[in-house]
Amino acid sequence: xxxxxxxxxxxxxxxxxxxxxxxxxxxxxxxxxxxxxxxxxxxxxxxxxxxxxxxxxxxxxxxxxxxxxxxxxxxxxxxxxxxxxxxxxxxxxxxxxxxxxxxxxxxxxxxxxxxxxxxxxxxxxxxxxxxxxxxxxxxxxxxxxxxxxxxxxxxxxxxxxxxxxxxxxxxxxxxxxxxxxxxxxxxxxxxxxxxxxxxxxxxxxxxxxxxxxxxxxxxxxxxxxxxxxxxxxxxxxxxxxxxxxxxxxxxxxxxxxxxxxxxxxxxxxxxxxxxxxxxxxxxxxxxxxxxxxxxxxxxxxxxxxxxxxxxxxxxxxxxxxxxxxxxxxxxxxxxxxxxxxxxxxxxxxxxxxxxxxxxxxxxxxxxxxxxxxxxxxxxxxxxxxxxxxxxxxxxxxxxxxxxxxxxxxxxxxxxxxxxxxxxxxxxxxxxxxxxxxxxxxxxxxxxxxxxxxxxxxxxxxxxxxxxxxxxxxxxxxxxxxxxxxxxxxxxxxxxxxxxxxxxxxxxxxxxxxxxxxxxxxxxxxxxxxxxxxxxxxxxxxxxxx
Numbered sequence: 437x438x439x440x441x442x443x444x445x446x447x448x449x450x451x452x453x454x455x456x457x458x459x460x461x462x463x464x465x466x467x468x469x470x471x472x473x474x475x476x477x478x479x480x481x482x483x484x485x486x487x488x489x490x491x492x493x494x495x496x497x498x499x500x501x502x503x504x505x506x507x508x509x510x511x512x513x514x515x516x517x518x519x520x521x522x523x524x525x526x527x528x529x530x531x532x533x534x535x536x537x538x539x540x541x542x543x544x545x546x547x548x549x550x551x552x553x554x555x556x557x558x559x560x561x562x563x564x565x566x567x568x569x570x571x572x573x574x575x576x577x578x579x580x581x582x583x584x585x586x587x588x589x590x591x592x593x594x595x596x597x598x599x600x601x602x603x604x605x606x607x608x609x610x611x612x613x614x615x616x617x618x619x620x621x622x623x624x625x626x627x628x629x630x631x632x633x634x635x636x637x638x639x640x641x642x643x644x645x646x647x648x649x650x651x652x653x654x655x656x657x658x659x660x661x662x663x664x665x666x667x668x669x670x671x672x673x674x675x676x677x678x679x680x681x682x683x684x685x686x687x688x689x690x691x692x693x694x695x696x697x698x699x700x701x702x703x704x705x706x707x708x709x710x711x712x713x714x715x716x717x718x719x720x721x722x723x724x725x726x727x728x729x730x731x732x733x734x735x736x737x738x739x740x741x742x743x744x745x746x747x748x749x750x751x752x753x754x755x756x757x758x759x760x761x762x763x764x765x766x767x768x769x770x771x772x773x774x775x776x777x778x779x780x781x782x783x784x785x786x787x788x789x790x791x792x793x794x795x796x797x798x799x800x801x802x803x804x805x806x807x808x809x810x811x812x813x814x815x816x817x818x819x820x821x822x823x824x825x826x827x828x829x830x831x832x833x834x835x836x837x838x839x840x841x842x843x844x845x846x847x848x849x850x851x852x853x854x855x856x857x858x859x860x861x862x863x864x865x866x867x868x869x870x871x872x873x874x875x876x877x878x879x880x881x882x883x884x885x886x887x888x889x890x891x892x893x894x895x896x897x898x899x900x901x902x903x904x905x906x907x908x909x910x911x912x913x914x915x916x917x918x919x920x921x922x923x924x925x926x927x928x929x930x931x932x933x934x935x936x937x938x939x940x941x942x943x944x945x946x947x948x949x950x951x952x953x954x955x956x957x958x959x960x961x962x963x964x965x966x967x968x969x970x971x972x973x974x975x976x977x978x979x980x981x
Contacts, residue, residue: 542657542733543576544742545916546893547749550757561830561948566757566895571918573980574958576973578729584722590625594663597626597700602679602709604634607648607884608904609712615730615970616715618662619723620708623689624700627663630654633881634709641880648881650736657734661726668705681709686716689723717966721976724969728977731908731970732915737885744876745889748867753893758836758862759826760894762887762909763854764816764901767845771797773901775815776806779846787845813926816901819844820853821933825924826898827857828940828947836860838894840887840905842880864890896920907971914958915973922955 552558552566599621603613614631621628630645645651655664680696687695692715700706719727737745752758770777770787771794777783791797809815817825827833837858844850855861864886865873876882884905891897891909897920899906906923913919928950932943961972969976 542653542736543916544732544736544889544892544912546913546919547753549895549917549919550753551895553756558832559830561944562832563830564948565830568895568920569918569955569957572958574914574918574974574978575981576728576732576915576977577979577981578725578977580722580725587625588660591622592660592663594625594627596704597624598629598665598668598705599624599626599700600629600632600668600705600707601711602632602634602707603711604636604709605712606636606904607881607888608908610648610881611731611735611908612713612904612970613711614735615727616711617708618658618730618734619715619719619726620692620711621662622723622726623692624697624706626700626706627665629668630664630666636880640878643879643881646738647879648738648741648885650738650742653736654734657736658730661729671704679707679709683708683710683714685713687714688716689719717968724976727969728915728973732912732973732977737889741876741882741885742889744868744872745886747869747872748864748886749890749893751867752836752838752862752890755836757895758838759831759896759898760838760840760891761822761826761854762840762891762897762899762901762905763819763822763844763851764841764899764903764905765818765844765846765850766842768797769816769901770845773809773815774804774806775809777845777850778818778820779850783846811927811930813930815926817924817926818853818900819851822898822900823854823857824933824943825929825947828944829922829951830944830948831858831896833858834860836862838890839863840891842883892916892919894919896922898922898924900924907968910959911968911971911973915978918958920955922951925950925954 549568550566551568552563599617601613601617601620603610603617605613610631610633617631618628630651633643633645633648635642651666658664684691696706736742765777767787767790771790774791777787804812804814826835826837835858837854837860839851839854839861851861864883873883873886876886888905888908892912897909897913899909902923910921910923913921929947932938932946958974958978959972960974961967961969961976
């Protein structure tokens with residue numbers, strides 16, 4: 437009974453107590469009051485009242501079950517339900533609560549934001565820097581359509597057709613591909629085999645899905661949307677030639693069905709590889725919501741990874757507000773972007789040599805010079821540029837800064853300009869205790885997951901360059917409460933940073949004005965439909981309550 441009550445309490449249904457008391461007062465189980473003349477009520481009246489109250493009670497049960505099943509808004513964002521009718525509803529909800537987790541407790545949420553330090557002497561710019569954005573009333577709402585829910589009954593029990601997906605890249609690239617794998621399985625009405633993580637050729641990470649993510653939670657969270665199985669049935673033989681990796685960019689669900697449905701029906705399985713950015717960013721509302729459900733609810737990190745990440749996050753958080761900077765100055769980033777490191781000729785020569793050895797690493801704008809790339813905003817900000825940018829926004833020199841990312845190319849030398857401006861620098865390696873990170877030193881995706889957890893709880897997040905981590909953090913921080921996210925406008929800012937005649941005060945004024953809107957308001961995907969819903973969950977996955 438207690439378990440059922442908890443399940444109902446987490447369903448986010450708020451009822452009017454006076455209305456319920458009124459129902460109880462006229463129910464067939466209550467004792468009718470005697471009239472002033474002590475006259476018993478007529479049998480037809482009792483029968484009518486009993487029938488009416490029983491119908492009303494069943495209606496409430498149906499509404500409660502409907503909301504629990506199909507309106508998975510995180511309960512922390514709504515008022516809790518009163519403890520009435522738990523006994524009458526417990527039998528209805530008992531089986532449901534045991535078989536299906538509610539999304540209200542499945543999302544990975546950050547530690548609370550601190551806000552500006554309680555110091556009356558801080559400047560207006562500093563106070564504004566720590567102030568959290570106005571969410572304008574947007575809250576998560578994954579209310580799937582009636583047609584989607586009707587088709588779920590069949591799709592979630594599929595046992596004949598299977599989709600196998602091989603994902604590649606770093607953690608956040610893997611997450612994006614897993615999200616699209618679930619959506620494609622839904623489009624093809626196929627069961628999804630747990631995605632296979634390809635060994636990363638840069639870091640050599642051999643982690644499997646269950647090493648990084650909570651597999652059982654992944655299955656349970658999605659069991660109303662697609663069936664997730666651990667492996668292909670033994671009756672399905674796989675040949676190497678069956679792997680499909682020639683998928684154009686931004687394909688539609690119609691293209692997916694036309695290209696793969698016949699093959700899937702013939703063979704009973706389909707193996708896809710190279711899904712990165714292949715699926716269109718503009719899908720139906722239900723499929724956009726499914727993307728958010730997978731990214732923000734189903735893809736929870738494995739318990740041991742989450743535990744280490746939470747411990748490190750708490751060590752940062754307990755000391756007060758902090759900034760998380762995703763500093764993308766690793767060696768492979770300089771190789772892939774085709775940019776100068778800013779560390780001197782010796783370091784640039786090393787990157788140039790690596791680039792010549794691996795020409796396919798250079799991923800974009802092959803015909804642009806290094807100077808043109810930088811002015812176009814295609815290069816990562818250096819540690820010095822990040823320091824000047826964050827300082828210009830109003831961060832005080834004693835602000836605590838958490839550095840997320842891999843080992844910087846150039847080591848301490850590369851980080852020194854940021855340390856000079858903000859001495860209170862921390863990393864996961866410095867914050868870890870008692871060998872907490874030892875099992876993961878050769879697991880780059882798990883180390884990135886720890887960075888993700890700590891960054892999510894920061895008061896302010898700043899990426900030094902675009903990419904999957906920045907987009908994931910932008911969307912996730914919006915989804916769980918509009919935590920401040922500041923993406924540098926590099927194209928407009930680089931000329932300012934290179935202008936030696938500009939004073940720091942002038943730079944601060946321009947930079948703050950330049951980023952004023954992006955720091956204070958939800959960014960709507962509907963203004964640019966080609967935006968990724970995982971970076972811009974408003975309004976597809978969030979609505980005004």
